[in-house]
Amino acid sequence: MDAETFEIKAYPEMWQELGMDVARFDKMRLMLGEIYGKTFLSQQNRPVRMAYFDQTIAEIHGGRIKELLAAKAAGRPVIGTFCVYIPEEVVLAAGGICVGLCGGSQGSIPDAEKILPRNICPMVKSAFGFKVGRVCPYIQVVDFVYGETTCDAKKKTWEILDTMVPTYVMEIPQMKNESDRTMWLHEVKEFKARIEELSGKEVTVDELTKAVRVMNDKRRALQRLNTLRHAKPTPISGKDVLLIEQIAFYDEPVRFAAEVNELCDELEQRITAGEAVPSKDAVRIMVAGVPMALPNWKLHHLVERAGAVIVNEESCIGTRYYKDLMAEDGQDMETILTDLTTRYMNIDCSCFTPNDERIDQVLKEFRESQADGIIHYSLQFCHTYNIEEIRIREACAREGIPYMFIESDYSPEDVGQIQTRVEAFLEQIRG
Numbered sequence: 296m297d298a299e300t301f302e303i304k305a306y307p308e309m310w311q312e313l314g315m316d317v318a319r320f321d322k323m324r325l326m327l328g329e330i331y332g333k334t335f336l337s338q339q340n341r342p343v344r345m346a347y348f349d350q351t352i353a354e355i356h357g358g359r360i361k362e363l364l365a366a367k368a369a370g371r372p373v374i375g376t377f378c379v380y381i382p383e384e385v386v387l388a389a390g391g392i393c394v395g396l397c398g399g400s401q402g403s404i405p406d407a408e409k410i411l412p413r414n415i416c417p418m419v420k421s422a423f424g425f426k427v428g429r430v431c432p433y434i435q436v437v438d439f440v441y442g443e444t445t446c447d448a449k450k451k452t453w454e455i456l457d458t459m460v461p462t463y464v465m466e467i468p469q470m471k472n473e474s475d476r477t478m479w480l481h482e483v484k485e486f487k488a489r490i491e492e493l494s495g496k497e498v499t500v501d502e503l504t505k506a507v508r509v510m511n512d513k514r515r516a517l518q519r520l521n522t523l524r525h526a527k528p529t530p531i532s533g534k535d536v537l538l539i540e541q542i543a544f545y546d547e548p549v550r551f552a553a554e555v556n557e558l559c560d561e562l563e564q565r566i567t568a569g570e571a572v573p574s575k576d577a578v579r580i581m582v583a584g585v586p587m588a589l590p591n592w593k594l595h596h597l598v599e600r601a602g603a604v605i606v607n608e609e610s611c612i613g614t615r616y617y618k619d620l621m622a623e624d625g626q627d628m629e630t631i632l633t634d635l636t637t638r639y640m641n642i643d644c645s646c647f648t649p650n651d652e653r654i655d656q657v658l659k660e661f662r663e664s665q666a667d668g669i670i671h672y673s674l675q676f677c678h679t680y681n682i683e684e685i686r687i688r689e690a691c692a693r694e695g696i697p698y699m700f701i702e703s704d705y706s707p708e709d710v711g712q713i714q715t716r717v718e719a720f721l722e723q724i725r726g
């Protein structure tokens with residue numbers, strides 16, 4: 296595949312059957328293919344095993360959707376989620392499939408703004424706009440959506456989204472006291488009961504144990520990838536790792552883990568051979584903050600175009616999704632659900648208060664990734680990350696870590712300004 300000829304494959308008949316706005320979506324498909332070619336396929340010295348992930352993008356609106364339709368035809372529910380707090384293990388154990396629906400595209404925001412207020416986070420608007428404009432095959436294919444109560448923008452949007460697609464909500468507490476743990480376990484049990492009811496399939500200890508192993512294996516593969524990219528010099532670009540982290544929310548988990556492990560084998564050989572991307576002395580940047588949903592590649596592209604390399608994403612599309620495994624040896628349902636609750640309670644989203652563990656985690660990941668500086672990336676109107684940024688900034692000042700804060704949205708309007716700031720930050724690090 297090359298940058299000039301790359302194209303995301305079109306499936307107009309299937310899109311029509313899914314009730315999409317085919318003419319409009321086809322334009323978006325062409326535009327996305329072009330951006331993908333320029334952003335990813337123009338990179339030099341990419342690992343050969345990235346071919347699988349390029350192919351996944353080429354088929355992102357076709358091949359994977361066909362798989363989901365085949366699963367539905369076989370009676371397996373397809374569930375859309377928006378947050379890493381939704382326990383995928385339970386869905387898998389009920390024979391279901393989870394797909395991430397977070398929006399990273401500017402194209403659907405005007406659709407959302409016809410209904411939602413403008414001054415909320417672009418991730419929520421983008422995802423909601425996909426449904427309003429009928430321009431995302433994933434949100435069209437899901438049987439139902441499972442939202443959560445992590446932030447105000449999301450939890451109030453679920454009420455509106457429910458008029459367009461059945462939307463259920465899992466309550467996530469905002470603190471981590473003992474009473475919250477009790478409530479969380481109760482919510483996990485309710486979630487399991489709801490998934491059983493909707494799928495018509497009981498979640499057994501055996502099936503849940505298998506699902507826990509599948510998810511642990513997927514997370515282990517991503518951990519391995521992240522550890523390998525921390526090598527100095529790094530054997531893979533930050534853009535490519537971000538892409539893989541994004542695909543993790545769409546792809547079939549067993550196949551995905553196998554492909555990530557194959558790539559990791561290649562990266563080990565590259566490390567031994569001293570092969571560097573982009574160059575041995577590139578400034579290494581760690582990104583912390585909000586998730587970057589597909590196709591939000593803006594910051595990574597700007598940083599790497601300026602000659603630096605991103606070596607870690609402390610984010611939900613990043614380490615927050617895979618840093619925690621869970622026990623695999625629970626013998627009964629109560630123990631497994633308790634272990635599962637413990638695993639999910641370790642996720643350190645800024646919607647919690649207090650959230651000291653995230654500050655420690657950012658510093659830990661900075662050291663592990665051998666980065667030279669941190670860029671905290673936030674989306675406009677995301678109050679929790681924008682305010683928690685103050686504490687991250689203070690921690691970096693205390694530790695003498697070069698630090699920059701960027702608050703952005705999905706529009707191209709601030710590209711020039713971010714580029715100038717990124718270049719100045721890299722110069723500051725280079726001294």
Ligand code: SF4
Binds near residue numbers: 380
């Ligand atoms: S940032 Fe928080 S609310 Fe958003 S996906 Fe991550 S855990 Fe969920």
Ligand code: SF4
Binds near residue numbers: 417446646674679680
């Ligand atoms: S980025 Fe912030 S405001 Fe947006 S959905 Fe996530 S937590 Fe909510």
